[in-house]
Amino acid sequence: xxxxxxxxxxxxxxxxxxxxxxxxxxxxxxxxxxxxxxxxxxxxxxxxxxxxxxxxxxxxxxxxxxxxxxxxxxxxxxxxxxxxxxxxxxxxxxxxxxxxxxxxxxxxxxxxxxxxxxxxxxxxxxxxxxxxxxxxxxxxxxxxxxxxxxxxxxxxxxxxxxxxxxxxxxxxxxxxxxxxxxxxxxxxxxxxxxxxxxxxxxxxxxxxxxxxxxxxxxxxxxxxxxxxxxxxxxxxxxxxxxxxxxxxxxxxxxxxxxxxxxxxxxx
Numbered sequence: 001x002x003x004x005x006x007x008x009x010x011x012x013x014x015x016x017x018x019x020x021x022x023x024x025x026x027x028x029x030x031x032x033x034x035x036x037x038x039x040x041x042x043x044x045x046x047x048x049x050x051x052x053x054x055x056x057x058x059x060x061x062x063x064x065x066x067x068x069x070x071x072x073x074x075x076x077x078x079x080x081x082x083x084x085x086x087x088x089x090x091x092x093x094x095x096x097x098x099x100x101x102x103x104x105x106x107x108x109x110x111x112x113x114x115x116x117x118x119x120x121x122x123x124x125x126x127x128x129x130x131x132x133x134x135x136x137x138x139x140x141x142x143x144x145x146x147x148x149x150x151x152x153x154x155x156x157x158x159x160x161x162x163x164x165x166x167x168x169x170x171x172x173x174x175x176x177x178x179x180x181x182x183x184x185x186x187x188x189x190x191x192x193x194x195x196x197x198x199x200x201x202x203x204x205x206x207x208x209x210x211x212x213x214x215x216x217x218x219x220x221x222x223x224x225x226x227x228x229x230x231x232x233x234x235x236x237x238x239x240x241x242x243x244x245x246x247x248x249x250x251x252x253x254x255x256x257x258x259x260x261x262x263x264x265x266x267x
Contacts, residue, residue, distance in 0.1 A: 034128070034210065034211070036127075037126070037127045037128040037209075037210065038128075038210050038213070038215075038225055040126075040127045041126045041127060041128060041181075041209075041210065041215045041225075042215055042223050042224065042225060043123075043223075044122075044123040044124070044125075044126065044143070044215075045143065045179050045215045045216070045217040045223035046217070046221075046222070046223040047118050047120075047123045048114065048118060048123060048124070048143060048179055048217060049178055049179055049217035049218065049219075049221055049222070049223055050117070050118075050221060051114040051117030051118040052064060052083070052114060052145075052178055052179075052217075053219075053221050054117050055083075055113060055114060055117060056166075056167045061166045061167040061168050062080070062165065062166055062167075063149060063150035063164060063165055063166065063167060064080070064081070064082075064083045064113050064114060064150065065080045065081060065082045065083060065113065065150055065151075066083060066145035066146070066147070066149045066150045066151030066152075066163075066178075066192050067082060067145075067147075067150075067151045067152050067154075067191060067192045068082055068083070068084050068085065068086050068108075068144075068189065068190055068191060068192070069082065069086055069094075069096075069190075069191075070086070070096060070097075070190045070191055071094060071096075071097075080113075081112070081113035082112055082113060083112050083113050083114045083145060084108060084109050084112035084114065084115075084124070084141065085108035085109070085111045085112050086100075086108050086188070086190065087100030087101070087104035087105045087107070087108050087138050087188060088104055088107055088108050088111070089104065089107075090107070092111070096188065096190060100138040100187075100188065101138060102138055102140055104138055105138035105139075105140050105141065105188055106121055106140060109121055109124050109140070109141060121140075124140065124141045124142065124143060125140055125141060125142045126142035126143070126181060126209055126215070128209035128210055129142045129183070129207075129209055130209060131183055138187060138188045139183075139187050139188055140188070141188065141189050142181055142182070142183070142189075142207075142209075143179050143180065143181060143182065143189070143217075144179070144180055144182040144184075144189045144191075144192060144193040144204075145178055145179060145180075145192050145193065146177055146178060146179075146180060146192065146193050146194075146195075146262060146263065147159065147163065147191075147192040147193060147194040147195075147262075148160075148162070148163050148164055148262050148263040148264045149163070149164055149176075149178050149192075149219070149263055150163050150164060150165050151163060151191070151192030151193075151194075152191055152192045152194060153192075153194070153264060159194065160197065160264060162264040162265040162266075162267065163264065163265070164263045164264065164265060167219075169265055170219060170263055173218070173219035173220040174218060174219070174220040174222070175218075175260075175261060176218065176219045176261055176262075176263040177216045177217065177218050177219070177258075177261045177262075177263075178217050178218065178219050179215075179216065179217030179223075180193045180206060180214070180216060180217075181206065181207045181209065181214045181215055182204065182205065182206065182207055183205065183207045183237075184204075184205075185205065185240050185241060185243065195255075195258055195259060195262050196259070197259055197262060197264060198259065200248060200249060200250040200251075200252075200255070201246045201247060201248050201249065201255075202236060202246065202247040202249060202255060203245070203246060205236060205237060205239075205240035205247075206233070206236060206237070206258075207237055208228070208233075208234055208237055210225060212227055212228050212234060213225045213226060213227050213228065214226055214228070216261075219263065226257075228254050229253045229254055230249065230252045230253055230254045230255075232249055232252060233249065233252060233254040233255075236249075
């Protein structure tokens with residue numbers, strides 16, 4: 001008996017049904033993917049903040065050096081070992097300004113002071129980090145330490161000179177963040193993450209790989225996705241991507257939130 005083929009109308013109906021199902025499923029799958037990335041990112045930051053906390057516990061309350069130097073000074077840092085070292089060659093020579101490769105950056109991560117406490121390079125990168133991997137160029141690490149956590153705020157000539165250097169100097173650790181998500185426009189995340197303690201402008205950029213949220217790691221050891229309230233905050237990434245600095249954001253609740261959580265010693 002000869003089989004009857006689908007009619008054109010039947011084929012169109014099937015295609016229409018498939019299209020409707022795809023329209024329903026794709027947003028749900030995308031939402032599930034994004035939720036999964038948030039969970040992994042939060043887990044990464046929780047691992048890093050636990051490593052950070054264990055380091056100070058093993059070193060008489062001394063905070064790890066929160067700066068990732070922009071020069072070869074890291075080879076003999078007067079303030080102690082860096083939490084993550086900058087890109088470097090096999091001999092340990094600085095490569096941060098010499099077209100560093102991914103291998104150079106991963107080598108610096110593995111030689112950082114926190115790596116013995118978190119021996120997996122994957123925890124240093126957010127799974128939603130959408131920076132393009134250009135060949136093998138360095139732009140792997142997604143997280144930075146706030147400058148007030150024994151970072152660049154140590155330097156009076158450039159910043160406040162009021163960085164926290166010992167855990168005991170900190171008031172209310174649960175309200176002070178350590179790790180932020182950052183995508184330095186200079187390729188790899190150099191230095192530490194800086195914000196002006198007062199005023200109406202951001203200094204360094206934040207990133208928004210999770211819609212209107214970013215992950216923060218806090219000094220008491222917890223990590224969480226923080227939801228941004230100001231639409232202008234979400235425009236910040238594009239502003240910095242175009243090579244600009246010091247994003248002006250008057251009356252921003254997000255700027256106020258980050259200024260309040262930025263740890264510095266009292267004047």
